[in-house]
Amino acid sequence: GAGVSxxxxxxxxxxxxxxxxxxxxxxxxxxxxxxxxxxxxxxEFLIYFQGNSAPDKSGLPSDRFSAxxxxxxxxxxxxxxxxxxxxxxxxxxxxxxxxxxxxxxxxGEGSWLTVV
Amino acid sequence: xQSVTQLDSQVPVFEEAPVExxxxxxxxxxxxxxxxxxxxxxxxxxxxxxLSGSTLVKGINGFxxxxxxxxxxxxxxxxxxxxxxxxxxxxxxxxxxxxARQLTFGSGTQLTVLP
Numbered sequence: 161g162a163g164v165s166x167x168x169x170x171x172x173x174x175x176x177x178x179x180x181x182x183x184x185x186x187x188x189x190x191x192x193x194x195x196x197x198x199x200x201x202x203x204e205f206l207i208y209f210q211g212n213s214a215p216d217k218s219g220l221p222s223d224r225f226s227a228x229x230x231x232x233x234x235x236x237x238x239x240x241x242x243x244x245x246x247x248x249x250x251x252x253x254x255x256x257x258x259x260x261x262x263x264x265x266x267x268g269e270g271s272w273l274t275v276v
Numbered sequence: 277x278q279s280v281t282q283l284d285s286q287v288p289v290f291e292e293a294p295v296e297x298x299x300x301x302x303x304x305x306x307x308x309x310x311x312x313x314x315x316x317x318x319x320x321x322x323x324x325x326x327l328s329g330s331t332l333v334k335g336i337n338g339f340x341x342x343x344x345x346x347x348x349x350x351x352x353x354x355x356x357x358x359x360x361x362x363x364x365x366x367x368x369x370x371x372x373x374x375x376a377r378q379l380t381f382g383s384g385t386q387l388t389v390l391p
Contacts, residue, residue: 164319193376200285202366202383203320208376216376251319262308262327262372265379267319 162186164268166252172274173242181237181271185254193265194227194237197249206250209235210257242275249273278303280369282382289357290390297352297385299341299367309350310368311341314384320366326350337361362389 165184173179185192194206205219209229220226224242229235239246249270255263279302289295301307308327312320324335331343341352350367364386370379 191376193379195381200383203381205376205379210376253320262325262370264322264325267312267321269317269319 164252164254164266166250166268166271168271169269170272170274172276175244175275176241178238178240179242179273181239181250181252181273183235183237183252183254183268185233185235185252186266187233189254189256189266190232191255191257191263191265192229192235193253193255194235195251195253196221197251197270199248203251206237239273242273244275247273247275278305278307278369278371278378278380280367280380280382282365282367282385284385285383286386286388288388288390291359292356294355295353295357295361295387297365297367297387299350299352299382301348301350301367301369303348303369303371305371308370308372309341309343310370311335311339311350311352312366312368312381313337314364314366316363323352323365357387357389359389359391361387363387 167182190211192209195203207227208216224240227237251270253265253267255265257263281300310325311323314320324333326343334340364384367382
């Protein structure tokens with residue numbers, strides 16, 4: 161597609177359930193990022209994929225969070241045993257190269273997760 | 277590690293008035309600087325970026341920003357705002373050649389344009 165696509169756009173889940181959030185980056189972009197945006201806060205880095213390199217998982221807040229990127233394209237962020245503090249907007253982004261090259265990072269519209 | 281400070285969490289301004297959104301950064305090395313805009317219920321969109329060269333950077337929608345190395349600032353300006361400029365604005369900094377985690381965002385400034 162023309163932009164970064166995320167699904168679902170909205171998800172309400174019960175505490176303790178697992179959720180999967182999907183990101184389809186811009187075609188040809190080798191770099192993919194996941195961020196979390198809580199109400200009134202800035203963006204919190206979660207994880208970064210670059211080509212076939214090992215992902216940078218240093219931002220994942222706990223072992224309940226994991227992400228994978230299949231075939232260098234689509235990525236799935238999984239949150240296991242969701243907690244209320246996981247409620248946030250999860251933003252996916254992609255770029256032609258990593259942010260450290262100055263390339264523009266393009267964001268999706270986010271997946272709004274509410275844990276009740 | 278680098279950091280970004282957006283001093284104003286909310287900036288109300290009347291339509292057609294000028295606006296400046298402040299951004300200061302801290303880094304021991306040279307940086308790239310970015311401004312993003314987030315309209316309600318949307319993702320972030322790049323307004324402009326500074327990589328090198330001229331310190332005055334022009335972006336989309338009539339916005340511009342000036343990189344001031346001595347003051348470690350990258351303030352965003354627009355001479356005349358419109359209602360449609362109402363949005364959240366984020367300043368960000370990254371380190372050339374650094375890791376992805378080193379792309380750091382400020383906490384955002386909510387710009388509200390009043391009629």
